[in-house]
Amino acid sequence: MRKTGKKVMALAAAALMAAAVTGCAGKEASSKEGQSQQAADGKPSVSIMVPTFTGTSLANEGSDKVIQMYEEYTGTHVDWRWEQDGTYDEKFGITLMDRDNMPMILGAKKDMTANVVDAARKGAFWDLAPFLEDKEAYPNLSQYNKEVAKAMTVDGKMVGLYKAREIGRYGFAYREDWAEAVGITEPPKTIEDVYNMLYKFTYEDPDGNGKDDTFGLEMTKYTGPLDIIQTWFGCGNEWVEQDGKLVPVHQTEEFKEALKWMRRIYEEGLIRRDWAAVDSGTFGEACKKGEAGAFIDVMDGAKRIWQYYESNDVKSVVDPSKTASMKLVGPINDKTLATSGYNGYFLITKAGAKTEEDVKACLHFLDKMCDDEMLVLADYGLEGMNYELTAEGKIRKLSDIPLEQAASNGLNQAIPYIPNIIAASPELEQDEPTAAQYAAYEICRPIAVTNPALGYLASSEVNAEVGTDIEQIIDDARTQYICGQLDDAGFEKAAKTWLDRGGDRLIEELNQMYQADQTK
Numbered sequence: 001m002r003k004t005g006k007k008v009m010a011l012a013a014a015a016l017m018a019a020a021v022t023g024c025a026g027k028e029a030s031s032k033e034g035q036s037q038q039a040a041d042g043k044p045s046v047s048i049m050v051p052t053f054t055g056t057s058l059a060n061e062g063s064d065k066v067i068q069m070y071e072e073y074t075g076t077h078v079d080w081r082w083e084q085d086g087t088y089d090e091k092f093g094i095t096l097m098d099r100d101n102m103p104m105i106l107g108a109k110k111d112m113t114a115n116v117v118d119a120a121r122k123g124a125f126w127d128l129a130p131f132l133e134d135k136e137a138y139p140n141l142s143q144y145n146k147e148v149a150k151a152m153t154v155d156g157k158m159v160g161l162y163k164a165r166e167i168g169r170y171g172f173a174y175r176e177d178w179a180e181a182v183g184i185t186e187p188p189k190t191i192e193d194v195y196n197m198l199y200k201f202t203y204e205d206p207d208g209n210g211k212d213d214t215f216g217l218e219m220t221k222y223t224g225p226l227d228i229i230q231t232w233f234g235c236g237n238e239w240v241e242q243d244g245k246l247v248p249v250h251q252t253e254e255f256k257e258a259l260k261w262m263r264r265i266y267e268e269g270l271i272r273r274d275w276a277a278v279d280s281g282t283f284g285e286a287c288k289k290g291e292a293g294a295f296i297d298v299m300d301g302a303k304r305i306w307q308y309y310e311s312n313d314v315k316s317v318v319d320p321s322k323t324a325s326m327k328l329v330g331p332i333n334d335k336t337l338a339t340s341g342y343n344g345y346f347l348i349t350k351a352g353a354k355t356e357e358d359v360k361a362c363l364h365f366l367d368k369m370c371d372d373e374m375l376v377l378a379d380y381g382l383e384g385m386n387y388e389l390t391a392e393g394k395i396r397k398l399s400d401i402p403l404e405q406a407a408s409n410g411l412n413q414a415i416p417y418i419p420n421i422i423a424a425s426p427e428l429e430q431d432e433p434t435a436a437q438y439a440a441y442e443i444c445r446p447i448a449v450t451n452p453a454l455g456y457l458a459s460s461e462v463n464a465e466v467g468t469d470i471e472q473i474i475d476d477a478r479t480q481y482i483c484g485q486l487d488d489a490g491f492e493k494a495a496k497t498w499l500d501r502g503g504d505r506l507i508e509e510l511n512q513m514y515q516a517d518q519t520k
Contacts, residue, residue, distance in 0.1 A: 057410025148341035150455025162342035168444030173302035338448035466502035
């Protein structure tokens with residue numbers, strides 16, 4: 001349902017009143033040792049450290065209005081500590097050791113690191129799981145994905161609140177006019193269907209120029225597509241549960257079957273011969289230039305290829321009155337790779353948030369920022385300045401204001417995006433490629449193959465010690481096998497090296513943690 005400006009302001013006023021009541025109640029409930037932190041106007045006050053990518057976060061024309069809107073809506077005053085993205089990791093590490101200057105909410109980038117795990121074990125962060133059992137207080141955050149949250153868990157405590165990203169983001173896509181040109185009328189569903197498409201795209205002149213200048217699948221030295229292909233064969237996502245144990249996927253028969261298939265498409269020329277040396281920064285260019293017809297990666301990447309066709313008026317090879325388009329299929333064999341489900345997370349520090357009331361104030365703010373009103377404000381800006389509502393009640397962007405100049409620039413750094421990654425109401429007016437992207441997400445999400453070891457890897461001492469090094473052993477061996485530089489015996493030798501350099505200890509440690517969970 002469309003929300004008018006008056007309705008939004010009414011909601012904001014109600015939220016402010018509720019926050020004021022909550023603040024009073026919290027003040028009464030807090031211990032004598034510390035009360036919830038408040039700004040001069042009586043609003044609960046939270047401090048948060050997050051990266052700025054432009055240096056102009058919440059400091060542009062219209063930003064004052066944005067600040068007023070989120071403070072009124074959440075009933076919270078926010079003390080922002082912006083740190084430049086390029087030096088954020090260094091500043092983050094220093095902050096972990098500076099207990100006298102620690103914010104209440106500490107934003108972290110990407111995955112949980114060894115220094116975070118060490119600080120968590122020393123009691124630096126609050127366990128958030130007990131708080132988030134209160135669905136009435138936190139209607140959004142209480143819907144967090146328990147599987148994703150395992151990666152935020154240290155010694156059984158959920159010390160981080162993840163910043164969600166789409167789980168069903170990966171999949172298969174292809175150029176529709178090429179498929180029509182070679183007689184393919186239905187999207188591929190099986191691995192054999194994909195092989196047949198790649199073969200036809202390579203050898204049946206899909207662009208109709210009479211030249212042998214196309215190949216089936218775009219590949220660079222970025223190996224994400226290989227991880228996705230593996231799931232089609234049923235080997236899992238990095239690790240897999242088999243017979244009650246966690247097993248690295250390269251030890252499975254399904255992985256070996258996938259390796260042989262990938263070697264086959266290489267040997268038959270369905271991917272470029274020099275793929276392993278091609279700059280990963282060019283990934284997507286071969287499809288845009290009409291050199292390749294299939295694309296395996298994030299569905300938003302396939303969307304951007306389609307949008308390139310539209311903006312550059314790339315003609316369909318079967319109907320020049322139309323532009324070329326991509327078909328975003330998603331899964332093959334009813335499987336696709338899941339993302340980790342997050343990209344960064346929030347820690348609530350005990351040095352900054354000294355009382356339970358402080359924690360509740362932080363979670364109240366983060367929860368309210370996940371409401372549609374705040375998602376719209378953060379992601380689309382101000383109505384009348386950055387967007388308008390169409391007659392159908394959908395958001396239509398008014399202009400392409402550069403990020404560094406946007407009024408709401410930086411506000412999204414304080415949003416966990418739980419349970420929704422985009423606002424449900426009002427919706428963004430979408431072009432056809434974007435609508436296809438979100439449709440593919442819907443298909444992929446319930447069947448995306450997750451990594452059952454993800455939560456244990458974050459707490460693993462062995463993984464912190466050797467994980468990156470031994471992962472590279474398998475990645476290199478996989479590439480060499482596909483390119484014919486290793487045979488079966490050579491790959492098995494690399495797998496044994498993986499074990500000898502710490503893989504055996506990693507398997508043992510992860511399974512100890514896994515079995516302990518099964519007996520709870």
